[in-house]
Amino acid sequence: MKVIGTFGGKLKKIVQRIVWYQCEVCKTRHPSKKEALRCEKKPVEEKIFSLGDTVQLNRFVYCHNLQHPSQKFRAVGRIVRVRKPEPADEDYENRYLGGKRERKQSHVLSFEIKYKCPFCKKEKDALCLTPEMELVKKNKKNR
Ligand SMILES: [Zn+2]
Ligand SMILES: [Zn+2]
Numbered sequence: 001m002k003v004i005g006t007f008g009g010k011l012k013k014i015v016q017r018i019v020w021y022q023c024e025v026c027k028t029r030h031p032s033k034k035e036a037l038r039c040e041k042k043p044v045e046e047k048i049f050s051l052g053d054t055v056q057l058n059r060f061v062y063c064h065n066l067q068h069p070s071q072k073f074r075a076v077g078r079i080v081r082v083r084k085p086e087p088a089d090e091d092y093e094n095r096y097l098g099g100k101r102e103r104k105q106s107h108v109l110s111f112e113i114k115y116k117c118p119f120c121k122k123e124k125d126a127l128c129l130t131p132e133m134e135l136v137k138k139n140k141k142n143r
Helices: 033-041 090-096
Strands: 002-007 010-014 054-057 061-063 071-073 076-082 110-116 123-129 133-137
Touching: 054 110, 054 123
Parallel strands: none
Antiparallel strands: 002 010, 054 076, 054 133, 061 071, 076 110, 110 123
8 A cells, every 4th residue: 555645635545456476386476477377387496405415615605704814715514494496596597607598497496504614613604506516415314
């Protein structure tokens, strides 16, 4: 509901109903049925990492502790959460992940990682996509 102004001392209210269509895979709301159906048809990428797996990041992260300025390293950590599938971010895929067509046309998974910085020993978080990680050790429960 949006109040747009006053007219002769009386408020004029305009109530607008908006209909959204939701993709059942990623729960994203779309303004048209066609777009929602197109989203729903996108496959979900193959899940090759699972909760509890130990992984190493393909990209460098930096220690921001002032005693170790700009120390970069490839973090090793554990997957603490697997997020629900989301439509691939085309811009990010093009910029950092080589813009693979099959990924751009899929729902992709993201993984919350916890790792310990080897310099300041603090625990940190990272959010990674599948191509940004390498498996170090599979969680035994997932075998
Ligand atoms: Zn979707
Ligand atoms: Zn650090």
